Amino acid sequence: MNIEWSSGSEAASLQGDALCFIVSEAQAQGEGLSAEWAERISLLSRAGLFSGKLGQIYLLPVTSRPELPVVILAGSGNGSTAVHDLRLLMAQAARAAHRLKADTLIVQIPDQLNQLPEALKAETAGQALAEGLVLGAYRRRQYKLEQPGYAGLSAVRLHMERQTEESEDERWKSGLLRGQAFGEATNLARDLTNLPGNLLTPSELAAAAIEVAERHGFPAEVLDEREIELKGMGGLQAVGKGSVNPPRMIAIRYQGTNQWENVVGIVGKGITFDTGGISLKRAPGMEDMISDMGGAAAVLGVMEALGRLRPRINVVMLIPSAENMPAGNAFKPGDIITSLSGRTIEVLNTDAEGRVVLGDAITYAREWGAERIIDVATLTGAVLSILGDVATGAVTNDEEFLAELLEASRLSGEQIWALPVYPEFREMLKSEVADIRNAAGRYGGATTAGLFIGEFAEGLPWIHLDIAGTAFLSKERGVNPKGATGVMVRTLLEYLLRLAPGSGFEADTAQSSS
Incomplete structure (x- = not known):
């Protein structure tokens, strides 16, 4: 999708398949609108068809303007629109454009957008708008004999009727570029997570990672099953040995500064399909286990965006990837495994495999120089009992570190809830015959x-x-479609970009890590 910005009096000359017009609840009553729109929209309001409520969409054919034959009325609420509201609004507009089979969409930006509480910065508003458009335009790949002829939105022009100064134009464009990078990185993660297990094996996931690395010139490494064994990654080896598709350890390094220091490690669970192994899962719902590499997809999406934005930070990405399958040589309950760290693991349940492979990856991230680590994983069914599908659960050993990430999540609109880490929980992991x-x-x-x-x-x-x-x-919910969401890509990016010199947050970060 090509997203452009313009301002000034050229609005009348803009052409497209649809115009998105952002309307507040007060404007839906006719307040502050031009005569051209006030009568039409207030009539819809009186008829109960459109009230300007946040997220409400109404499609209005306009026979008098052949250059813009359909108007998408997008409700912005009561005037206190927040950044996430803008993101959601554009996602809804993009979905409406898809229903219209529109190729080009014009979005008219109201001048009062700069007066809203969380949208005072053009960069922030621009990022939210672009993110929403890209996220809302996403469609899952289909494998049907007859493919749809419509490929989706190809171009969006955001236009403000007020003529903006060149410096403000640059801030809007900067925000749009960043938002588009965030959105497309999330969609990459969605695409990978939605792939069926026969099309995404550990080796195929490694190939996708190498493609990202080569596209942006990043150093990368993939360890095959023999190298994993020689390295002593007993956890990853054990989980992956029951499958005909052998495991892989994937690493990509992004170096944005002269020295390899202050390195953040991001680790994603890459179980490309999880049967539960010998501790076999029930059949109903097992088809959704194609998503058990959602953490790997998220961190790979982050690397894609870093390649486009090039912040002055250092990041190492690790993905331990395997298929967890039952077989004659599969690992089994009662086994004792020696991990890369040297710690021994007593296996009580082979369906608790994600934590086992992540243990090796965390140790390997330390070898790559990581000084703080975030792992992302579709880890437990237990978290659904607590938070449902609404929020991501967090566990940490550093409350200040988590506070920084939570602040980033508030900007991204992705909800995170910290889980308690009382000593009694750690006691529950003690084994009589192994370290853990x-x-x-x-x-x-x-x-x-x-x-x-x-x-x-x-x-x-x-x-x-x-x-x-x-x-x-x-x-479907909010900016997310049915199926893969690419969750945590945007939160991780918000956090990482705040670490870059000149972001205004490096002083806080330095203080929290001291």
């Missing part, structure tokens, strides 16, 4: 699973994000 066991029973399962991973951080600031509920939705 991979399952601690039904109670507190989301916390104990996260704390298992945290053992391998060995004191480094670390956050675990359990996206088991938020990575894959059963129906």
Whole structure:
């Protein structure tokens, strides 16, 4: 999708398949609108068809303007529109444009947008608008014999009727570029997560990662099953050995400064299909286990956006990837595994495999120089019992580190809730025969699973994000479609970009890490 910005009196000359007109509840009553629109929209309001309520969409044919034959009325609410509201508004507009099979969309930006509480910066508003457009335009790939002829929106022009100064134009364009990068990175994660298991094996996921790395000139490494064994990654080797599609450890490095220092490690669980192994899952719903690599997709999406935005930060990405399958040589309950860290793991449940592979990846991230680590994983069913599919659960050993990430999540609109980490939960992971066991029973399962991973951080600031509920939705909600959401891509990017010199947040970060 090509997104452009313009301002000035040229609005009458703009042409497209549809015009998106942002209307508040007060304007729906006829207040502050030009005579051309006041009568039409107030008539719709009186008829109960359109009230300007936040997120409300109404399609209005306009026979008098052949250059813009359909107007998409997008409700902005009562005038206190927040940044996430703008994002949602544009997602709804993009979906409406898709229903119209529009190729080109014109979005008229109201001048009062700059007066809204959280949209005082043109960059912030521009980012939210572009994100919403890209996220809302997403469609899952279809494998039907007859493919749809319509490919979706190809161009969007955001236009403000007031003539803006050149400096303000540049801020709007900067925000749009950043928002488009965030949105397209999220859509990359969605595409990968939606791929069926026969089309996305560990080796295919590695190939997708190498494609991202080569596109942006990043150093990358993929360890195959033999190298994983020689390296001593006993956790990843054990989980992956039961499949005909062998495991892979994937690493990509982004260096945005002269020195390889202050490195953030982002680690994503890459189980490309999870049967549960010997501890076999029930058949109903198992088809959704194509999404068990949602964490890997998220961190790979982050690397795609970093390649486009080029901030002055240093990031290493790790993906431990495997298929968890039952077989004669599969790992089984009662096994003792030696991880890359040297810690031994007692296996009580082979369906608790994600934490096992992530343990090796956390240790490997330390070898790559990571000084703080965030792991993202579709880890537990237990987190759905607590947070449903509404919020991502977080476990951490550093409250200040988590506070920084939570601030980023408030900007992205992706909800995170911190889970308790009382010492009693760690006690539940003790094993009589090994250093740690991979399952601690039904109670507190989301916390104990996260704390298992945290053992391998060995004191480094670390956050675990359990996206088991938020990575894959059963129906469309907000800016997210049915299926893969690409959750945490935008939150991680907001956090990482705040670390870059000149962002205005580096002083806070330095203080919290001291």
